[in-house]
Amino acid sequence: MQRRDFLLRISAGAAAGLAATSLGSCLSQPENPQNTPVDFTLDLSQFPQLNRTGGFLIKDNVLVARTIQGDYVAATVICSHEQQRKVVYDDDKNQFHCTAHDARFDSRGKGLNSNGKRNLTVYNTQLNGNDLRVYS
Template sequence: MEKVSRLEFLKKLGFGGAALMATLCVAGLGTSSCKSNSASTSAGSKDFTLDLNQSAYADLKIVGKFMVVQDVVIACTAAGTYAAVTVICSHEGKKQVGYRESQKDFYCTAHGAVYDQQGKGKSGPSSGGLRVYNTSLTGNNLRIYS
């Protein structure tokens, strides 16, 4: 009987390219290019300031509203108070995290992961958390930084 490696076996089954990579990742046989939960939570450091007087950021003056700027979900959680987390979900890395005023939490619309305002996983498929950014409001300038 011919001995073949797992990779050769999958190739013989007709898996190739992206399908092969997806199979390897799902099967835990992956390479360093496979996404892991820990890798997907590591968004880059940030430091930017938004002028809330600009119409583009007007929603951020309304309690319960949120915006995504530079891959950061910025939510106005109370008058003059903000929470900021990465938009990249720690489950499968989709950029679908938003803020829910009704629950006062962050929620990923892809598969339903829920995070508290400190980025800690509350429920859903993700066991990881979200990267949290600092916020600082000075006048109408809202700074988001690592």
């Protein structure tokens, strides 16, 4: 076997192995938590941070916040930019903010800059007395 044939066979085998490894990792990724239905209720007497404007908490990959207007909003903590769990609520600007790459979203999930252009998954909130329901 000549050197050229040997190198061609080795590179073809390496390329096939690399492709199989790459495809296998794509197929084995867990389901995106953003597609999971959300439905839970918070007793606000148990979460004092939600009794003040700008306060927020994270439960089951959902960020629940009280806006500066006193409304409750909820969104995924998984940023649409690069799927990192880095979304927080910025009460000074009344918006969601991904601390990984500075993606910004308004309280309805609409992207406000180029890193937020894919928007953010938001959830419904319903206040009934002291119970706050968060649902998709």
